[in-house]
Amino acid sequence: xxxxxxxxxxxxxxxxxxxxxxxxxxxxxxxxxxxxxxxxxxxxxxxxxxxxxxxxxxxxxxxxxxxxxxxxxxxxxxxxxxxxxxxxxxxxxxxxxxxxxxxxxxxxxxx
Numbered sequence: 001x002x003x004x005x006x007x008x009x010x011x012x013x014x015x016x017x018x019x020x021x022x023x024x025x026x027x028x029x030x031x032x033x034x035x036x037x038x039x040x041x042x043x044x045x046x047x048x049x050x051x052x053x054x055x056x057x058x059x060x061x062x063x064x065x066x067x068x069x070x071x072x073x074x075x076x077x078x079x080x081x082x083x084x085x086x087x088x089x090x091x092x093x094x095x096x097x098x099x100x101x102x103x104x105x106x107x108x109x110x111x
Contacts, residue, residue: 002039002044003043006047013025023098023102024102026047026103028106029106030103030107034110037108041101041104045097046096048099052091056091
């Protein structure tokens with residue numbers, strides 16, 4: 001339930017607000033809905049990770065991963081057409097960690 005709340009509310013908010021809005025959204029959602037610290041962290045992590053993974057793939061697939069490969073070159077990844085996989089995973093992982101820690105904070109504020 002908490003994962004779905006986070007995915008839907010973050011998707012709507014990120015359409016017109018900056019990326020870091022996931023922090024307050026996860027915090028507030030977890031404050032009101034979560035039941036344990038473990039559930040709060042993993043729900044926030046999974047919700048944002050899945051959302052960002054789907055969003056990045058939906059933006060990257062139509063342009064044949066051009067930008068993701070260029071960013072991979074900036075980070076000195078080996079020259080390959082698969083740099084986009086690493087960049088998408090790392091980007092989603094960063095979002096997941098922010099979401100997870102924000103959700104954990106929301107749960108801990110409740111106590």
